[in-house]
Amino acid sequence: MRQAQSVLTLATRGQGLVEITAEVARWVAAQGMETGLLTVFCRHTSASLLINENAAPAVRRDLERYFAKLAPESREYEHDDEGPDDMPAHLKTALTNVSLSIPVADARMALGTWQGLYLFEHRTAPHRRQVVLHMMGE
Template sequence: MRQASTQIVIATSGPGLIEFTDRVNAWVAQQEFHEGLLTIFCRHTSASLLIQENAAPAARRDLERYFSQLAPESDMYEHDDEGPDDMPAHLRAALTAVSLSIPLASGRLALGTWQGIYLFEHRQAPHRRSIALHLIGV
């Protein structure tokens, strides 16, 4: 059994879904594992991770619109230390995930045909998001 880990940084320019499947696939391929499990962890409380449709841009737009309606920017929140998008960003992150587990089979991530790995930025301002990758296997 072997292990490998790294961190990648994703620059964001505001709210939305940013696919980074290619970066993850490239790193996994460099590790030369045959079977295993990849854990991806977002090291933030106002951004999250999703595995989602990567073929139709409308699916991403609909998700973004849904979450902005579900947790809208508003003056109804007590927590607004960093502005009106602060608490809505935490709510959106709480409703999604900050960690993903993806099996590795025959040297490749076992993602479906139309699945991509996304960072879901929930804040208005640009950020540099740190994502930890950990692979365990053979």
């Protein structure tokens, strides 16, 4: 059994879904492990991770609109230390995932045909985000 770990640094343009499937797939392939388990971990409290459809751009737009309605900016939140998008970003993160486990088979993520891996930026300003990749396998 082998292990590998790396940090992927991503630049976001502000709120929205950033597909990271290709970057993660390249890293997995470079590890030379045929089978295993990949853990993807977002090191932030105002961004998260999703696996969702990557074929139709409308899916991303609908997800972004849904979460904007679900946790809108408001002056009613007590926590607003970094601005009006601060607490809504934390709520969106709480409702999604900061860690994903993805099986690896034949040296590739065992994602379904239409599945993609996304970093979901919840803040309005651009950020540099870190995603830790950890793989165990052989």
